Each structure stands twice: as structure tokens, then as C-alpha cells.
Amino acid sequence: MTDVTIKIRNNGPLLVQGSCLITDQDENxxxxxxxxxxxxxxxxxxxxxxxxxxxxxxxxxxxxxPT
Ligand code: FES
Known part of the structure; x- marks a missing residue:
């Protein structure tokens, strides 16, 4: 079972959905x-x-x- 899904939007952001913790480099x-x-x-x-x-x-x- 997947807890977190990361979807890469074409020409856009990374969409993160699910129960996860996102911190900066200082763990804020x-x-x-x-x-x-x-x-x-x-x-x-x-x-x-x-x-x-x-x-x-x-x-x-x-x-x-494009190729
Ligand atoms: S991907 Fe949206 S502002 Fe950078």
C-alpha cells in the first residue's frame, strides 16, 4: 500500500499527497x-x-x- 504519492506535473510542480513530514535543512x-x-x-x-x-x-x- 502506498502512503505517499508524488505526482510530477508536466511544466509544473511536484504534487505530494499523503501523510508525510516535509522539513527544511534545519528540520523546521x-x-x-x-x-x-x-x-x-x-x-x-x-x-x-x-x-x-x-x-x-x-x-x-x-x-x-520532443525527439
Ligand atoms: S513549479 Fe510552480 S512556481 Fe515553481
């Missing part, structure tokens, strides 16, 4: 709920490590790049 808790959390993978968010929607400014994170 950033999220400890079962709610859906969107983690930035574009580097453009103003509230890292969370996604704030800034990836819509041209982030190309396609999982299946």
Missing part, C-alpha cells in the same frame, strides 16, 4: 498534514519550496521532450 517543519502540497521544481517560486504558480512564466519541465 514546513508541512505535516495529509493535505496536497505542491513543491516548486522550476525555481521561480517566491515562496520556495512551495509552488506559487510562477511556473506559468515559461517553465519547460516536459517529462517527454
Amino acid at each position: 517543519v514546513l508541512s505535516d498534514s495529509d493535505k496536497l502540497v505542491a513543491l516548486c521544481r522550476c525555481g521561480l517560486s517566491g515562496s520556495k519550496p512551495m509552488c506559487d504558480g510562477s511556473h506559468t512564466d515559461g517553465f519547460d519541465g516536459a517529462l517527454n521532450p
Whole structure:
């Protein structure tokens, strides 16, 4: 059984859903709920490590790049 699901959004964040603890490098808790959390993978968010929607400014994170 899967406790945590991480879904990679094409040109968007990592969606983390399930019971897990997310901390920073000093182990300060950033999220400890079962709610859906969107983690930035574009580097453009103003509230890292969370996604704030800034990836819509041209982030190309396609999982299946053209060949
Ligand atoms: S992935 Fe959404 S702001 Fe970076």
C-alpha cells in the first residue's frame, strides 16, 4: 500500500499527497498534514519550496521532450 504519492506535473510542480513530514535543512517543519502540497521544481517560486504558480512564466519541465 502506498502512503505517499508524488505526482510530477508536466511544466509544473511536484504534487505530494499523503501523510508525510516535509522539513527544511534545519528540520523546521514546513508541512505535516495529509493535505496536497505542491513543491516548486522550476525555481521561480517566491515562496520556495512551495509552488506559487510562477511556473506559468515559461517553465519547460516536459517529462517527454520532443525527439
Ligand atoms: S513549479 Fe510552480 S512556481 Fe515553481
